[in-house]
Amino acid sequence: MIGGITGTLQRPQLLVLGRYDQDGRLRAVGRTTPLKPDAARQLADHLTAAGADHPWTGVRFTATWGSRESLVPILVVPELVAEISADTAVDWGAWRHSLRFVRLCLDVTVADVPPFGEGAAPAAG
Numbered sequence: 001m002i003g004g005i006t007g008t009l010q011r012p013q014l015l016v017l018g019r020y021d022q023d024g025r026l027r028a029v030g031r032t033t034p035l036k037p038d039a040a041r042q043l044a045d046h047l048t049a050a051g052a053d054h055p056w057t058g059v060r061f062t063a064t065w066g067s068r069e070s071l072v073p074i075l076v077v078p079e080l081v082a083e084i085s086a087d088t089a090v091d092w093g094a095w096r097h098s099l100r101f102v103r104l105c106l107d108v109t110v111a112d113v114p115p116f117g118e119g120a121a122p123a124a125g
Contacts, residue, residue, distance in 0.1 A: 001110050002047070002080045003028065003056055004073030009047050012040050015082060015101060016061060016073045021116040026055040026078055029116070031071070033098045042104055043080075050075040081108040 003026055007013030015032045035043070050057075054075040061071040083102040 001026075001078050001113055002043075002076060002082055003054075003078045004061075004075045005043075005047065006071065006073055007040070009049060009074065009076075010044050012043050012047065015043075015099075016071070017082065017084065017099065018056075018078060019113055019116040020110070027116045028056070028059070028061065030084075030099045031061075032082075032084065032101045035101055039101055039103075046080055046104060046106070048077040048079075050077050054078070079110055081105040081110065081113055 001018055002015050003018040004016035005012040005014065006016075012035060014034055016028060017030050017032070018026045018028050021027050055078070056073075056075055061073060081104075083105050085100040085102055
């Protein structure tokens with residue numbers, strides 16, 4: 001599910017994705033490569049800025065795997081589910097390489113996404 005973006009709400013550049021764990025915490029699992037213009041326009045119509053109660057408020061993200069450079073996302077209400085394409089490189093439940101956005105899944109709810117560590121997404125390592 002989409003928990004944050006870079007860019008602006010009107011022109012997102014990349015997505016920061018997460019999944020809820022068994023304790024109900026939203027865990028970051030990866031980020032996408034830069035979005036194509038058509039995908040950014042599609043997403044912009046559905047993104048809503050999150051309030052101070054977002055689970056990632058105050059969390060620091062790195063720009064890339066193993067990097068010390070910070071990624072400062074705009075947090076969004078984590079209610080949208082994205083279909084992504086990924087390789088199999090996973091560490092501690094998160095994808096090591098950037099993910100590719102395929103489409104926004106408006107027919108899927110957050111409740112339909114298997115918890116962190118279960119299902120088709122990466123398992124805790």
